Amino acid sequence: MADIALTAAQIAPIDVEKAEIYTFQAAEAITAGQVVYLLAAGTVGVADATTGGGLYQARGIALNAAATGKACDVLKRGRVAGFTVSGMDASTPVFLSETAGALADATPAGTGTAVVCGIVVTMPDKDATKVVHAEFRWRENW
Secondary structure: OOEEEEEHHOOEEHHHHOOOEEEEEEEEEOOOEEEEOOOOOEEEEOOOOOOOOOOOOEEEEEEEOOOOOEEEEEEEEEEEEOOOOOOOOOOOOOEEOOOOOOOEEEOOOOOOOEEEOOOOOEEOOOOOEEEEEEOOOOOOOO
């Protein structure tokens, strides 16, 4: 398993009108591109696939950096730019990593929980650019 690199400044939804984006208050400092989970208070924090504490209940990708107590836009469903997935095959699943806030190219090998966060898709441009299509299942508990 390897974490998928990202460029925080390039994290942005593609086809905003087709995406599901929600705004929450950040429970901690969050960087654009990090995977977040929903806390009981209705705020979001940085998720990871390690066991315990519900951190593996991934609910979306942060679209902006947010300090504690500030607004954080979260992509639940839709394509997102800014992740380095050009070397991955289309339709390959992406997983929540054991690294806090990261996506991974395979199921965590250690004590982590396998949380599928989306798949790699190809854009209909002349270069067939690959991006992540996020698909977070809010009713799922891992």
